[in-house]
Amino acid sequence: MESVGTSALSELDLRLLHALQIHPRAPWTVVGEALGVSAPTVARRWARLHEAGHAWVTAYHPQLHEGTHDPVSAYVAAECAPGTAAEAAHALARHPEVLSVELTAGACDLFITVGARDRAALADYLLGPLGQVPGLRRLTTSWVTRLWLEGSRWRLRTLDRTEARTLRDAADTALPRSRPAPSGERDPVDARMIALLAEDGRTSYARLADACGVTEATARRRLAALLRAGRLALRCDVSWEAAGWPVTATLWARVPGDRLEETARALTTLPQARLVASCVGEADLVLGLWLPAPSEVHRVAAQLARRFPGVEVVRWLTGLRSVKRIGRLLDSEGRAAGWIPRAD
Numbered sequence: 001m002e003s004v005g006t007s008a009l010s011e012l013d014l015r016l017l018h019a020l021q022i023h024p025r026a027p028w029t030v031v032g033e034a035l036g037v038s039a040p041t042v043a044r045r046w047a048r049l050h051e052a053g054h055a056w057v058t059a060y061h062p063q064l065h066e067g068t069h070d071p072v073s074a075y076v077a078a079e080c081a082p083g084t085a086a087e088a089a090h091a092l093a094r095h096p097e098v099l100s101v102e103l104t105a106g107a108c109d110l111f112i113t114v115g116a117r118d119r120a121a122l123a124d125y126l127l128g129p130l131g132q133v134p135g136l137r138r139l140t141t142s143w144v145t146r147l148w149l150e151g152s153r154w155r156l157r158t159l160d161r162t163e164a165r166t167l168r169d170a171a172d173t174a175l176p177r178s179r180p181a182p183s184g185e186r187d188p189v190d191a192r193m194i195a196l197l198a199e200d201g202r203t204s205y206a207r208l209a210d211a212c213g214v215t216e217a218t219a220r221r222r223l224a225a226l227l228r229a230g231r232l233a234l235r236c237d238v239s240w241e242a243a244g245w246p247v248t249a250t251l252w253a254r255v256p257g258d259r260l261e262e263t264a265r266a267l268t269t270l271p272q273a274r275l276v277a278s279c280v281g282e283a284d285l286v287l288g289l290w291l292p293a294p295s296e297v298h299r300v301a302a303q304l305a306r307r308f309p310g311v312e313v314v315r316w317l318t319g320l321r322s323v324k325r326i327g328r329l330l331d332s333e334g335r336a337a338g339w340i341p342r343a344d
Contacts, residue, residue: 075114076112091134106318251289
């Protein structure tokens with residue numbers, strides 16, 4: 001199956017990463033069977049990709065990202081004093097409340113995603129530490145009301161339908177029906193497990209059990225319960241440069257209120273879409289795109305104008321460099337280079 005874009009990774013690497021996007025903790029035997037190669041082969045390839053920073057699996061609290069929960073997050077467009085944007089971005093990346101930060105070209109210098117445990121904590125950060133970062137001049141904040149699409153649902157599209165279905169079936173089987181999990185925010189075992197998986201979503205059950213002071217069977221059961229209850233989500237992220245999707249673009253738009261839901265749902269079907277969120281603030285919708293080439297920005301803009309004539313674009317931002325993505329510090333080529341734990 002032909003992949004889209006020019007990739008620095010092999011076809012088998014891309015198929016492996018698509019498999020882990022579907023089932024981030026899939027056993028190597030399952031992945032190998034789906035891809036038609038041996039389990040040791042895919043395990044070695046993952047180790048190489050992970051060690052090089054090309055791919056990683058992380059866990060996050062879905063209330064920050066999933067549609068039916070209160071997101072308790074915001075998007076901030078920041079304008080910086082000349083020559084200070086990169087320094088400001090790296091300073092912000094060290095803040096636990098900053099989930100992601102990207103240097104951009106267009107109507108502002110930085111695109112920042114902020115998250116917190118509740119509204120009060122989010123407001124405290126927006127009104128305090130965020131505005132104290134040197135170099136920031138003007139901040140425009142849009143409070144997220146619903147995430148219709150986010151990064152864990154973006155796919156490389158390198159597997160065929162049968163292979164993808166095999167991984168989806170295995171992922172469903174890995175989550176047996178279980179009793180609701182205790183609160184992941186307050187239970188110390190669940191909190192420790194979530195922290196370990198946030199740094200490395202493929203942490204072994206043996207290590208989880210040892211770190212949390214429980215048996216492996218208990219670790220399996222509690223993780224399955226957290227995932228099944230929707231209080232924890234896993235995602236496999238990739239370096240967009242290596243994966244052949246080097247261009248990011250973010251559109252901020254106003255949409256008539258009676259067409260907001262219809263428009264948001266339609267935007268989630270775009271193959272280039274990685275983020276669709278409804279907001280309160282300057283924009284009603286924020287749309288994030290991953291593209292294989294800069295020229296694709298014009299084609300997608302024309303497509304959006306034809307399909308959604310009532311949508312008014314407020315900002316077009318083109319990504320120059322991502323500094324942090326969902327807690328992961330990135331280098332100049334988008335490779336994982338560090339980790340900042342969340343402040344929960």
